[in-house]
Amino acid sequence: METVQIEERKRGTRCCESVMEFRLEPKTAKQLSQDLHALAHPVRLQILDILSRNEGKVCVCDLEEALPVKQPTISHHLRLLREAGLIDCERQGLWAYYFINRDVLRELGSRIAQGLKALT
Amino acid sequence: METVQIEERKRGTRCCESVMEFRLEPKTAKQLSQDLHALAHPVRLQILDILSRNEGKVCVCDLEEALPVKQPTISHHLRLLREAGLIDCERQGLWAYYFINRDVLRELGSRIAQGLKALT
DNA sequence: TCAATACATTGAAGATCATCAATGCAGTGG
């Protein structure tokens, strides 16, 4: 249990005179929240997990088998992940083989790690 | 540029016979996505940032001054952060002094870090 | 050329989220 030191403040004192310190620029905050958002869904996380462990061998119906949602929903999340640059795919005949972009995921991961560290 | 190795697959082969490998349990994925969600908003991130740098001295109208949204919206995000355990407050007369729960934030941060590492 | 397959896209419906004006409530000074 930490004890928190609080200066007394007098009524009527417009309390916000002193500019609060901050380090997270609005722009950075927006970027960070977008990064977090890209990952913040169970299906997307599981897709990334599967792609990560089955390099280059995963088509959409594999994902359909593994996940509790229907094919259009999977395609939808695949699209979001693709737009975020986290995955890509290679069409091969009828199939679309998806794979993870480890570099981009790493970058995103370290942006998040840095962001969280900045809050500590 | 990585070259991706893909086994040929024959049409009609139900392609999902082989069980895909995964490590992220659905439950874990849900937890992780909730953790990410709790942080995934610019206003919440900036609130955490401000609380982190102004230990124990921050009331709601300070935040109102610093952030581009109105007071009820700030109260709303404060509530979400409080429900996530990331912050707490101490009422003192008319004011509510908010502070960050560094332990909880650290825990959440390391859950996220672990989760992302698992995807690598 | 035709039927079947793998996947994407569309469009609609419902769920969740973000925002703020209005209001409620407790504490304070007069």
Added chain:
DNA sequence: CCACTGCATTGATGATCTTCAATGTATTGA
């Protein structure tokens, strides 16, 4: 007791997200 202040809550509105049936499109084997 009253007016005021700081903050929470309510309720309404609009935006964004999630899901899936239906449909479209390209490719394949026959």
